[in-house]
Amino acid sequence: xxxxxxxxxxxxxxxxxxxxxxxxxxxxxxxxxxxxxxxxxxxxxxxxxxxxxxxxxxxxxxxxxxxxxxxxxxxxxxxxxxxxxxxxxxxxxxxxxxxxxxxxxxxxxxxxxxxxxxxxxxx
Numbered sequence: 001x002x003x004x005x006x007x008x009x010x011x012x013x014x015x016x017x018x019x020x021x022x023x024x025x026x027x028x029x030x031x032x033x034x035x036x037x038x039x040x041x042x043x044x045x046x047x048x049x050x051x052x053x054x055x056x057x058x059x060x061x062x063x064x065x066x067x068x069x070x071x072x073x074x075x076x077x078x079x080x081x082x083x084x085x086x087x088x089x090x091x092x093x094x095x096x097x098x099x100x101x102x103x104x105x106x107x108x109x110x111x112x113x114x115x116x117x118x119x120x121x122x123x
Contacts, residue, residue: 001041002075002077002078002118003073003075003076004073004075005115005116006074006111007111008070008071008072008106009067009068009069009106009110009111011105014105018105020047030098031074034095038085038091039077039082040075041076042075043073043074044073045072046071047069047070048069
C-alpha cells in the first residue's frame with residue numbers, strides 16, 4: 001500500500017476551530033466523494049489536539065517546536081494503481097478541485113507532503 005502523507009498547517013486567516021471544522025466536515029466529504037475517481041482506498045485525518053503534554057514530550061526527545069495543525073493520509077493499493085488512475089482526465093480534474101479547496105484553508109507553502117510505503121505492524 002502507498003500513502004500520501006501531508007503534514008498540514010492552516011492558513012493564518014483561518015481560526016483553529018474553523019480549520020478543524022472545515023477540514024473534517026467540508027473537505028473530508030469532498031475527498032470521500034472523489035476517492036473512487038482518484039483511486040484512493042483510505043483517507044484519515046489526524047487533527048492536532050492540545051493536551052499540554054506536547055512540550056514535555058518534545059523536550060524529552062529534543063524535538064523542535066514546529067507545530068502542524070494535523071496530518072492527512074491518503075492510501076492507494078499500489079504506486080502503479082495510483083499512477084495509472086491519477087493519469088486519467090477525471091482523476092486529474094478531481095485532484096485539481098481538491099487542491100483548490102485545500103488552498104482555502106491550508107497554507108501549502110508551510111505544509112509538507114511525501115509518499116510512503118504502508119506496513120501495518122499492529123491491529
